[in-house]
Amino acid sequence: MRIITAAEIAGALTYGALVDALADAFRSDITVPLRHHHPIPQVPGEPEAMLLLMPAWTPPGDGAFVGTKLVSVYPGNGARGLPSIYGSYVLCNGETGAPLAILDGTMLTVWRTACASALASRFLSRKDASSMVMVGAGALAPHLIRAHAAVRPIRNVALWNRSREKAVALAEGLGRTVPGVTITVATDLQAAVEEADIVSCATISSQPIVSGAWLKPGAHLDLVGAYTPAMRECDDAAVTRASLYVDTRTGGLKEAGDIVDPIRRGIIRAEDVRADLFDLCRGRQAGRAHSDEITLFKSVGTAIEDLAAAILVWRSLPL
Missing domain, CATH: 3.30.1780.10 (ornithine cyclodeaminase, domain 1)
Known part of the structure; x- marks a missing residue:
């Protein structure tokens, strides 16, 4: 062995x-x-x-x-x-x-998690998506940036973290390993999100960080944290404005706080989740329907x- x-x-x-x-x-x-x-x-x-x-x-x-x-x-x-x-x-x-x-x-785990988000992005983000905000500067962040850049023409990435020092350190390290991509540290999260084509979140937050009101037409929101029903990375405005997708319905409708909590409170219904990665990869659902559509992908991970x-x-x- x-x-x-x-x-x-x-x-x-x-x-x-x-x-x-x-x-x-x-x-x-x-x-x-x-x-x-x-x-x-x-x-x-x-x-x-x-x-x-x-x-x-x-x-x-x-x-x-x-x-x-x-x-x-x-x-x-x-x-x-x-x-x-x-x-x-x-x-x-x-x-x-x-x-x-x-x-x-x-x-x-970090490789497969980041690439699952990139797989979803193939179906859900705009094909010309060139700007990205990375919320969180933990172990997943560099992999998410590289994975999204592997499937979309990302040219600019803004990093935001509650601890600015961690974001600065990550930006300095990534600047040498992601060729062709300009990486900066965002001081104003709202302003950065308002300009981004893709917003990726990988945090352990129990309270919403990203507001749906900040998302521009055509934006794609990629949520990797909030892996328990008690956690949230986005607010109710995001889940009501966006077309909703999950990695698996089994996990997303049971463990994902950004989906489970709004369903529990009657903000959305389980039926509002349009598809999971099985549906998208097997062609049962096409994903993004038009250029101005706001999409949201929630991942909790699966043994597949x-x-x-x-x-x-x-x-x-x-x-």
Whole structure:
């Protein structure tokens, strides 16, 4: 069994190739059971930990795969100076069940998450989209910028983060690695959003950051944070102005705060979500209908994406 490191994953993948692999996966017959949540009691005074299991497998036959992402969430790790989330991905032969590899789950996740947003952007953003705002300066931000730039002619990116220092540091680092794209730090988020063709958010905010009133005609809003029903990255105006799309209906209508909360309060209905990535990739829904349409994509992640990314890495690395 092979151990595949974060560096090997980054060296094996390209954003365009992974976007294509995800599109193929959403058109295929990959089986994805509901993710498993297992609470793990801790010593008194420590917050409860959680073990997440995300399995998926391809149809049986030659070249079949089975994969599971194992994620441990230990909220108390911050006090120990440790990450609160660890992840590993186990890829197995789908014919025999024999383990093939263990992949770095954190690196695999940021790549597949960013490329899922880029896949949605292929259907939902304007084809001439050239300006982008990145809200958040965490681990996902550089991948989201590069992934969107792989599918649209992005020329200008404005970074905004609550901590300006983090945004400045990210801008300086990205300026050397994203050729042809001018990266600046935004001080006025509203003004930056009002000019942007694509607005991408990757935060852990519990309150809306982006207002729908700021979105110009034709804008595309990409929401990657707000992965629990108690979190929000956009306000009600955004979800009522925009055409709504999710990565999967199963996850989006259960876990995505930006969708679940407005539905719960009667602002929108579940039927207002026009399509998910299955519908878009299989041609059941076309996506953007006209140049002035405002679109919104909400992602919470799915094991299909992990399996597709892991298979692409496995096939891309030398034996």
